[in-house]
Amino acid sequence: MSAIVLALTAGAVVGLALGALGGGGSVLAVPALIYLLGFTPAAATTASLVIVSATSLTALYAHARTGIVRWRAGALFAAAGLLPAAAAGALSAWLPQPILTGAFAAVAALAAVNMLRPRHAHAHEPTSSVRPSRAAGTGAGLGALTGLLGVGGGFLAVPALVTVLGFEMRAAVGTSLLVISTNSLASLATRGSTAGGIDWTLVGPFTGAAILGAWDGKRLAAKAGGTWLQRAFAAVLLAVAAFMLVDALT
Template identity: 45%
Template sequence: MATTLLSIFLGALIGIALGTLGGGGSILTVPALVYLLGQDPHAAVTGSLVIVGLNALAGATIHNRSGHVRLRAALMFGVTGLLTAFLGARLSSFLSGPLLLVLFAVLMLVVAVIMLRGGAGKGEVNLTPPVWWQVLLAGSAVGFLTGFLGVGGGFLIVPALVLVLHMDMRDAVGSSLVVIALNSMAGLLGHLGQSTISWALIAMLLAGGVPGLFAGSWLAHRLPAARLRQGFAGLVVLLGIVLLAVNLPKVI
């Protein structure tokens, strides 16, 4: 019962992060699966792709109903990362569990810096046409990280959608969930057969994640985005430091 309640609670936190900020779910998911729910790091990466991908798909549906998903642009960006997500997933199998978590911790700290600096854009709409090679490069890079480390990449996708496809912040948050769902699917295909997926555990996390998405979407329209981002960045920094302290000695 304790594991069930903990899984539902963690799922709710992941859903709130995705619904509110368009990302952050996987930053919580992998450490939670490893250290709170006892998963192997490789299994945690695979499970994270399932959980974050399905939550992102549900979140995109919620935001689309509010008119804040630019589907065509999101699909264009997402499709560019499908191949690199698959390749990243294959490459991650050659790394040890501790090294994978060290790299994940480094990414967490980078993400926290991006969040504390405010990401990209302040909500202004730039009508300049997107540059195709920038779309290709950004989409491919985010896709690779998704497959390699099991992250949705929302905190990289949102700034990229603002800078490269010139979306305002609300549309970028909603549209990023479409990209996360696509990248997670491709990354999952690359991980299949490499580790066992605990579908019962995933079901419990999703049971908390879907209500969390609704709550996050509600919060996104009512609370200052800057304060939410700063608070979450503080949590990400703390988790990143803990992961480095635990796993870096094992790698060295």
């Protein structure tokens, strides 16, 4: 199978995940770029931010039209993560690649386990009861992980919005796209040194297919229940985390 076909296929899957789940794009894009298209981990994390930035902005527009995006809490989340994302993005260039791969796998696995836990009572609190300090603190932590691991942060933002801030699943999916877009763009601003390893002839088709897939993902999210989305999200994260952890240790 040619590299272009692989890029188009992987891009469609990434877009579907972002549109339907509000996250998972980077956690799928990074291993696809490394293991299918031959990118180095450093170049893959930078390329994934380009792909996920464009795709998440498209998916955010689609979700915003339905009125499910919680702009106030999402903006606070995103703003708190800007500086941590930029600082961690600069730091990531100095870390060995096996450490980045292992950290990526560990964070993905923790997020999956968190999504599979039963919801506590506070997961159904009205969003108006969310404390700004809690939203800002969680957003800053997500921003740092975004910059360090080259991910949009949606696979962590969705469970955080559900379990920490009390969002219902569909609102968390839509709002997480605002966080993903902002954190990805902030992290990209500090990654100029790794842009030289990007093959734009593959990243372009990958991005285009991801954008188209995001629209289909949004339609899927409108039909599927929140519990199904959570379980599907967690299953994908666990599979990817296991594969990357084995690779980092061998």
